Amino acid sequence: MPVAVEARNLTKRFGQFVAVDDLTLEVEEGEVFGFLGSNGAGKSTAIRMLCGLLAPSSGSARVNGIDVVRDPERVKRRIGYMSQRFSLYEDLTVLQNLRFFGGVYGLDGATLDERIAWATRMAALEGKEDLLTSELPGGWKQRLALASSVLHRPGVLFLDEPTGGVDPISRRRFWALIDELSGSGVTVFVTTHYLDEAEHCDRLALIHAGRLVALGTVSHLKQVFAGRAVLEVTCPRVVEALQRLEQEAWVLETSVFGTRIHLVVQDAGEGRRRGILVLEASGNLPATVELIVPSLEDVFIHHIEQESPAH
Ligand SMILES: Nc1ncnc2c1ncn2[C@@H]1O[C@H](COP(=O)(O)OP(=O)(O)O)[C@@H](O)[C@H]1O
Ligand SMILES: [Mg+2]
Incomplete structure (x- = not known):
């Protein structure tokens, strides 16, 4: 497969701070590539470098074979970019926004x-052309921003x-688009911190503190x-249970998900039996x-803990 993004x-x-640290990856043509990381991980900084909007401190990148440092203007013409805060003009109508971005x-x-006719249809905004952008619901604005970014048939x-x-329904609809x-x-290069969305992607890059910590398909990452x-524990006193379970040699990894604990163990049957014994011994009941x-x-927590063990 030809490479679309490299x-x-x-x-x-930024000064001493490294926002994106030695990122190396390739995205194939036609792929939906997810860039997944929590707030501050470096997603927007990386995407802005790939789009030719921000000069890298070092390293290089190519989009459709075009060098983003040497030829950022050519990159910008070949790609579509929807920034984190949609750059729509609120005081223009839907149609005026589309005309403006088409002109750009x-x-x-x-x-x-x-x-414009194609994009309006694709984004299900037919009949909404004369509405003021500021008055559109969030999901519509988002589809208008998407429509505005694909008018020139970008390859990436x-x-x-x-x-x-x-809202969740608009999100699902957006993913259908x-x-x-x-x-x-x-080729779609999409950043998100929603893990459920990441499951839509052909491949995923997990990024943490500016560094790529894992890369692959969802099933590969799993x-x-x-x-x-992986065992899930419920009990009344979660913090205490976590402290006790962490001491156990048969527990390989632990993580907390709200009021539940996840344990990575070698053997499910043995882990379940021993887990219940630990909780019973401390009267932390009822437990499952x-x-x-x-x-x-x-997967994400596993990789982050490997990267920076915080215990
Ligand atoms: N222009 C800048 N100057 C200094 N620090 C910045 C700048 N832009 C981003 N950062 C920092 O770089 C880190 C990564 O930011 P960002 O790429 O926006 O993360 P994400 O999009 O994953 O939330 C953050 O700690 C942010 O504060
Ligand atoms: Mg961001």
């Missing part, structure tokens, strides 16, 4: 009309937390638990210890 040792420093990308006349689309602050664009051959089991299918969140 980063080589891409690094961004050098479209005019019949071509612009045709592309960069979306920076496109679903932030949008991403799938549609991807199906038509567009392989970190292959040959081991059940085998679960690890989620992406388990």
